[in-house]
Amino acid sequence: MRKIFVLAVAMALLIPPAVLAQGPTGIEPIEPFKVGTFNIHGVPHVGVVLRDSLVIDIEVANMALESNPEYAKIPMPEDMLELIGR
Numbered sequence: 001m002r003k004i005f006v007l008a009v010a011m012a013l014l015i016p017p018a019v020l021a022q023g024p025t026g027i028e029p030i031e032p033f034k035v036g037t038f039n040i041h042g043v044p045h046v047g048v049v050l051r052d053s054l055v056i057d058i059e060v061a062n063m064a065l066e067s068n069p070e071y072a073k074i075p076m077p078e079d080m081l082e083l084i085g086r
Helices: 002-020 058-066 080-085
Strands: 033-040 043-050 054-057
Touching: 033 054, 033 080, 043 058, 054 058
Parallel strands: none
Antiparallel strands: 033 043, 043 054
């Protein structure tokens, strides 16, 4: 189950930059989202909800991004209050 979740996160983060890299189209993509704290196996995780159905653990998503040397390393928030404070 964890592998599927990590794969979904990687796809959600890597596909949009590839589409945007195709050049200007005059259309600005906007994806509304919600943030929340989610309990995964008894451990709280800060996450993002897309389309009211896809939950993304931002720490796992950030690790996927940081595996690409073009992205800067950014420390992830410990909790929702720290995320909001940024």
